[in-house]
Amino acid sequence: MDRILIVGSGASGVHFALSVLRKGYDVTMLDVGKARPSIVVPSTKFSEFKSQLTDPVDYFLGENFEAVVYPNFEAEYYAFPPSKTYVFSRVAPLKIESRGFAPLVSFAQGGLAEAWTGAVYPFNDDELSDFPFNYKDIEPFYNEVAKRIGVSGAYDDLGKFIPLHENLMDPLLLDQHSAMLLAEYQKHKGVLNEQLKCYLGRSRIATLSKDINQRQGCTYLGRCLWGCPVQALYTPSITLNECKKFSNFLYLPGLYVSHFQYNSKGHITSVFAKSMEDNKSYEFPVDKLILATGTLCSSKIFLESIFRNENKIIKLHGLMDNRQVLIPFMNLKMIGQPYNPDTYQYHQLTLVIERDRPRENAHGLITTLKSAMIHPLIQKIPFDLNTSMWIFEQIRSGLGLVNLNFYDRRRKDNYITLQMNHATKNLNLSINYTPIASTRL
């Protein structure tokens, strides 16, 4: 049987690994593989959590207070807690130059999805129209993924736009604010659907609403933002651990893959990696290579391989993007209400705005504010902090955010390539992105 070598332990890598391991293939996975910090006080609710930590400030703000957002912070408030810093921290060999683009890469075990919010939506036929397959062709795989990771959702108005696959679990319990929004939608949905072409329903999320296998269903601890302590929210490292149980799986962390070598027929023969610990180089022979290090890192490996084998620097055109708009909102009916911190923290409602061309429909994830760090928000209220704190206390339970996503577009003028750094003689990944003129601010 062919030797399969997978680079990267993100979602696509681990699920491919699991599929071929079950078929009896020998699989080796090379990964930088930064490990997740251990879970603290795993079964404690958020409302009791702080008093059980030995050093809560260290936990929430970081050893160097890196999670404190000061008044001169101009970037987008998308703060990840210190416990998730390992997901986004880069490694020395990878250097990226980018224009018009803020790259996100991960060298964590499980990849970027170790810090995701669990949204899982299958593509419909309109969205797949550029591909050589339709929804029916890949539906069995959506069913399998839902079975493996656990997807909860509901059969509701969104079924018109988002296909309903098998193995969908019952949705999670709604927090009070989300429940109110959904109830209001039900009251006014005639107008919303017909005149505004707006549809609301339950989010499809990779979070268990009941126990499955050895994973516990969500117990509403309210600690999602800091890492689900019971693994109800799926992350790919769960599947990585499942792969590790196979005797035909070899997981080698601490290795940074730079490129692969191929012969005159274009067959890949080996992969080259460096140890993160001692910088030693290793060569791994391979029959079948799977690059699963994410768009940017996989592109880097591919481009560098072409360069090293053929001394050519090529451009990969057609970066795909979707535009996102973050829309904060305040629900006046919730003013003065207390909020319950012991609820599911991420989005529970999704909206679809129907356009004339179905593939251009916009999707919005609606997240109501619960237990996030709030000092970045309080300081934005234009009063002294004492007053701002009182005002915030009254409006907190009514605050929320819509993350509105427009449709994916492949833009042939945007590209990735390599740039030689003449000082260090290293090859940097160069990302060249310019939004189309009509969408520029």
Place this chain on the structure above:
Amino acid sequence: MNSHDDFLFTLNQECHIFCYYLIKQEPDDYILEKYQKAHQIEGSTLNKHDNVFDAKLLKIARLHHYAARVVDAYSVVFFKHSIVRKKLILLLAILESCIPIPHYLNSSDQLPKSVLFLKMWKCLMTFCIVIFLGMIILLPVYITVIIGQKIFHKW
């Protein structure tokens, strides 16, 4: 006491005043320790004043929790990046990390909307009075500092 001890002593006093201003409670040893630690991190900008007026604002804010409120109100309108704001926000971040909820920043008032609305108006009026006080007290300080700097540069 050496200058480092003076520095820590001043930070402690400052933390007591600011904590009382924010939540009407005195800080415990853990909060004091964290507040001090944040100021001693390499590269911290918490000990760097933008200018002489920034330093004066901090001195005034340290006098009393009422003074801290006046300076805070003045800063949020006229001087958003003042060192006083930075320190207050740091302390707020520390407090929200270690004070257990639901008592903190979770509305337990549950007042009727009309009463809430009146309370918000009262807040707004109080803020306007505090800002007015701030302008009366701090604007002359600002003008004095500016004139002093101009005279100093002339010489």
